[in-house]
Amino acid sequence: MNKTTKNRNQISEIGKHGAGRLRWDDARVFLAIARTGSLSGAAASLGTGLATVSRQIERLEAALGLTLFSRHQNGYRLTDDGAALLERAETLELAAEAFTEGSAAQTGIAGRVRLATAETLANNIIIPALPKLTNQYPDLTLEVVTDVPAVNLHRRDADLAVRLVKPERGNVTIRRLGTLGFGLYASRVYAEHRRDDARLETDRFITWCETYGHLPAARWVERALRGRAPTLATTTLSAQLAAAISGVGLAVLPHFLGRQNNLVCLQGDLGIDREIWLAIHSDLAQSRRVRVVADFLAGLIRDAKQELETPVSG
Numbered sequence: 001m002n003k004t005t006k007n008r009n010q011i012s013e014i015g016k017h018g019a020g021r022l023r024w025d026d027a028r029v030f031l032a033i034a035r036t037g038s039l040s041g042a043a044a045s046l047g048t049g050l051a052t053v054s055r056q057i058e059r060l061e062a063a064l065g066l067t068l069f070s071r072h073q074n075g076y077r078l079t080d081d082g083a084a085l086l087e088r089a090e091t092l093e094l095a096a097e098a099f100t101e102g103s104a105a106q107t108g109i110a111g112r113v114r115l116a117t118a119e120t121l122a123n124n125i126i127i128p129a130l131p132k133l134t135n136q137y138p139d140l141t142l143e144v145v146t147d148v149p150a151v152n153l154h155r156r157d158a159d160l161a162v163r164l165v166k167p168e169r170g171n172v173t174i175r176r177l178g179t180l181g182f183g184l185y186a187s188r189v190y191a192e193h194r195r196d197d198a199r200l201e202t203d204r205f206i207t208w209c210e211t212y213g214h215l216p217a218a219r220w221v222e223r224a225l226r227g228r229a230p231t232l233a234t235t236t237l238s239a240q241l242a243a244a245i246s247g248v249g250l251a252v253l254p255h256f257l258g259r260q261n262n263l264v265c266l267q268g269d270l271g272i273d274r275e276i277w278l279a280i281h282s283d284l285a286q287s288r289r290v291r292v293v294a295d296f297l298a299g300l301i302r303d304a305k306q307e308l309e310t311p312v313s314g
Contacts (some may be wrong), residue, residue, distance in 0.1 A: 022097055026060035027089050027213040029053050029070060034086055035175040037075040045285045046175045048141075089299070113293045116158035120237050121180075121276075124260065125304060126297070133296045140289060158177035159281060159290050160298060173285045175294075177276040177301040180219060181255045181309045185266040187247040189263040198312035200224050204231040204249030206240045213245055216272035217252040256304070258312045268311030276308075 012239035016094055032042035033053070043053045061068050080087065122144050130142065145158055160314065161167075167174055186194075194203070205229045208218040222231065231249045234240050237257075244251040245261055252272070278297060283291045301308070 023056075024054045024092070027092055028055040028062070029081075029260050030060055030085075031089050031093060033057060033069060034078055034082065034089075037077070039076065041173070044282055047286060055294075057132040083163050093185075093295075101301075103228070109137050109289050109292055111289050112141045112143055113160070113289055114145060115293065115297075116145045116147075116161040118162070119162060120254065120257070121162060122146050123238075124257065125308075128299065129300050130273040131292040132252065135291070137292060140292065142293060150207075158161055159284050159287075160294055161279045162301075163230055163277050163279060166275065166277050172279045173282050173283045175278045175280075175298070177298055177311050178305055179279050180276055180310065181268075181272045182252055182270055182272050182274070183258060183265045183311045184250055184257055184270060185244055185253045185258040185263040185265055186250050187245055188262065190247040190249070198248075201226075206230065206232045206234070206243045206249045206251040207239075209233045209235050211235065216274070220252055220272055255309065255311050256307045259307060261294045263312065273309075 002311050006093075013302065032045050036042050036045055038052050039050055039057075042234070043050045045051065058233065064085075066081040066085075067079050069076040070079050127144070133142070134140070146271070159181060163268075164180060166176075176189070205225055207221040207229075208215055210233070212218055212235065213222070232240075232243050234243070237253070240251045241257055242252060243249065243259065244253065246264060250266065252270065253263070255265070257263075278294060280290060280294060
């Protein structure tokens with residue numbers, strides 16, 4: 001019996017015989033610790049005391065008969081059992097919110113929420129899905145800021161952010177949403193005219209301008225060029241995508257952009273995949289309108305997992 005099956009069976013048995021020992025508030029604490037990595041961070045995000053958080057997570061572990069976290073000097077880390085239950089706890093969280101909040105008319109969710117994110121994610125993933133959010137919450141206004149480097153959550157430049165770099169500082173609550181995969185892509189015309197034995201030595205490359213030379217994609221292209229000059233360097237990913245579609249050369253692109261634009265994947269695993277993080281200003285973590293947007297984003301990234309993580313086949 002594998003660990004996942006074991007966890008399912010344990011939860012089923014608890015559901016049958018020990019439901020009275022489980023409390024939704026304890027599951028909230030589990031999620032808060034998993035997202036912040038510490039008891040103090042969880043307490044701050046939940047607006048409760050450190051002792052209360054400690055007591056609740058111990059109670060939950062006792063009820064489940066599992067150790068959900070390993071304790072370290074620099075924080076709490078999910079054990080294998082804890083990681084296996086994370087998605088179930090998030091599903092429970094969404095169900096609880098749907099049950100208690102109901103429709104926008106009932107809850108009065110209204111106002112402005114400012115989201116900072118990368119232009120590529122905004123234009124190709126988030127904005128096309130917005131009707132689902134705006135239809136449910138017609139009085140909610142979402143302001144999308146794509147000039148991410150200039151945005152500082154700690155200064156309250158935005159209420160929440162979807163980033164490809166884990167925030168390490170500031171008064172923010174963080175949550176890992178998923179992974180953005182990258183591959184080496186070309187137009188079909190360009191790919192058809194390459195030699196079958198080509199190993200990149202004769203290929204034309206599209207990359208980032210020197211200002212963005214620190215990016216993992218730029219570093220990968222620099223290694224592939226081995227001292228040669230690129231054919232084109234740009235300051236935006238959208239320009240690189242346009243160049244790749246036009247057949248200018250090879251570009252390192254997110255898999256979902258390659259898929260959406262009918263490009264050919266020459267290498268699907270470049271070792272530069274990026275984790276997607278949701279960061280919320282801690283003072284706003286319990287704001288209902290901010291939580292609505294945060295849950296929408298989390299569900300959107302979760303549902304797009306296959307598109308975001310896997311290379312284009314064929």
